[in-house]
Amino acid sequence: MQSNNLTYQGNPYTKYQQFLYTLIKCxxxxxxxxxxxxxxxxxxNVKTTRGKAWFNTSVSSVLKRKHERDVRIEQIRHKEYPIKIGKFSIKYYTY
Structure with a gap:
């Protein structure tokens, strides 16, 4: 069986990160x-999650990384593979 869904499924973003993304996206x-x-x-006086000032590159990074994460989750992590059953056997050897 093959799967890409071996990662923590919780919400890795804090409420502050979600607030920042929503504000920037708006x-x-x-x-x-x-x-x-x-x-x-x-x-x-809105700081980054690390308490720093904002730059144009940090704003673009927030939007870019969120988009990349959403694409990765949708297209890679939740990809379903066909079931393949192969030959499998267990052999016990006594010495």
Whole structure:
């Protein structure tokens, strides 16, 4: 049997990380560029999960990594494989 579903299935994101992603995604969907989003987050005194200031690269990284994770979970982790039954036997040897 083959499976890619051997990882922890809980929610690895904290509530703060989910809040950040939702906020960034909302601003991006409204047409804001990464630099402008970073400027707004810094102006609102919203820190990264590590307590740092925002840059355009960190904003794009949040969106990029979330998208990559969603694709990986959907296409790779939950991929179903056909069942293959092969020859299997157990032999006991006594010495």
């Amino acid at each position: 601003l991006h969907d409204k047409g804001c560029e990464y630099r402008r989003i970073a400027h707004k987050l810094n102006k609102w």
